[in-house]
Amino acid sequence: MESDNKNIVIGIDLGGTSLRAAAVTQDGSIVSKLKQTTPSTAPDLKKLLLETVNSLSRDKASAITLASAGIVDKRGIEVAASPNLEAAAGQPLKSFLEDATALPVNLVNDAAAAALGEKWMGAGRPFDDFILITLGTGVGGGVIHQGKLLDIAAEFGHMSINTKGPLCHCGKHGCLEAYASATAVVDRAVQELGDERESMVRNCCDGNYYKVTSKIIYDTALDGDIMCREILKDAGANLGVGVANLVNIFSPQAVIFSGGMLGAWNFIFPEVSSKVSKLAFEPLSSDLKILRSELSGDAGVLGAACMAFDRLKADD
Numbered sequence: 001m002e003s004d005n006k007n008i009v010i011g012i013d014l015g016g017t018s019l020r021a022a023a024v025t026q027d028g029s030i031v032s033k034l035k036q037t038t039p040s041t042a043p044d045l046k047k048l049l050l051e052t053v054n055s056l057s058r059d060k061a062s063a064i065t066l067a068s069a070g071i072v073d074k075r076g077i078e079v080a081a082s083p084n085l086e087a088a089a090g091q092p093l094k095s096f097l098e099d100a101t102a103l104p105v106n107l108v109n110d111a112a113a114a115a116l117g118e119k120w121m122g123a124g125r126p127f128d129d130f131i132l133i134t135l136g137t138g139v140g141g142g143v144i145h146q147g148k149l150l151d152i153a154a155e156f157g158h159m160s161i162n163t164k165g166p167l168c169h170c171g172k173h174g175c176l177e178a179y180a181s182a183t184a185v186v187d188r189a190v191q192e193l194g195d196e197r198e199s200m201v202r203n204c205c206d207g208n209y210y211k212v213t214s215k216i217i218y219d220t221a222l223d224g225d226i227m228c229r230e231i232l233k234d235a236g237a238n239l240g241v242g243v244a245n246l247v248n249i250f251s252p253q254a255v256i257f258s259g260g261m262l263g264a265w266n267f268i269f270p271e272v273s274s275k276v277s278k279l280a281f282e283p284l285s286s287d288l289k290i291l292r293s294e295l296s297g298d299a300g301v302l303g304a305a306c307m308a309f310d311r312l313k314a315d316d
């Protein structure tokens with residue numbers, strides 16, 4: 001059956017490491033999607049955005065939402081600051097895409113889109129009040145309150161949990177992101193290996209620690225490596241401190257995690273759960289659900305698509 005073009009939109013999820021994009025129908029089905037490495041310069045990023053939109057059949061789509069890492073300015077025009085995505089910072093990506101495609105374009109924060117994606121099609125469906133935390137290159141956040149996305153920065157990753165802690169990419173010390181992101185986990189492994197710590201990770205990457213990835217750390221932890229298990233457990237415990245603070249502030253029904261670090265869920269989850277039980281107020285934590293995304297990395301593109309459909313309805 002031929003769809004009319006109002007039935008398809010494009011959602012783009014631009015993270016610090018990968019760009020994911022999908023053409024999505026009104027019932028939340030993904031008709032085509034792609035994943036690319038995030039470019040490091042603004043011209044390359046713009047080129048990739050256009051190629052992405054073209055390859056997802058621009059002629060059939062009727063709106064685009066670009067969900068980007070970083071703080072999106074209140075007017076939704078540019079990414080005002082992004083420690084993990086320098087190519088986007090200060091770029092008027094909304095007008096660039098509008099001019100290049102002649103389609104209506106929304107620009108939003110990536111974790112906000114992921115929260116909406118979970119509410120629409122994922123683990124957030126049963127809840128009207130939940131927090132979404134993305135664990136990837138950075139740590140992002142989104143809040144669904146009374147069934148709707150809260151229009152707040154929700155930069156949970158840059159909540160300091162220790163002002164004397166490690167330096168974060170944002171320039172401050174002890175941010176949650178400096179403990180619990182994939183980047184932080186890799187940085188710590190590299191540091192410990194440099195300090196002559198014994199670990200099976202030494203046997204990989206031809207002895208070049210700088211090729212270690214978060215996936216190598218999870219896989220080695222699964223093989224029983226003590227250093228990798230300790231790093232992931234510590235990341236989970238620090239994450240739990242941040243989550244307990246958020247539970248005390250937002251009193252959510254659920255906290256949902258998404259992002260590349262979910263591969264280490266079995267090491268991280270017990271630590272998060274334990275810290276939340278100890279540190280959050282008991283009436284707020286006793287019925288709390290701590291869940292993982294059900295959308296296998298598609299939360300951001302689906303949430304972005306959901307926003308694009310909302311925009312079309314509002315424009316009608």
Ligand SMILES: [Zn+2]
Nearest residue numbers: 158168170175
């Ligand atoms: Zn920070």
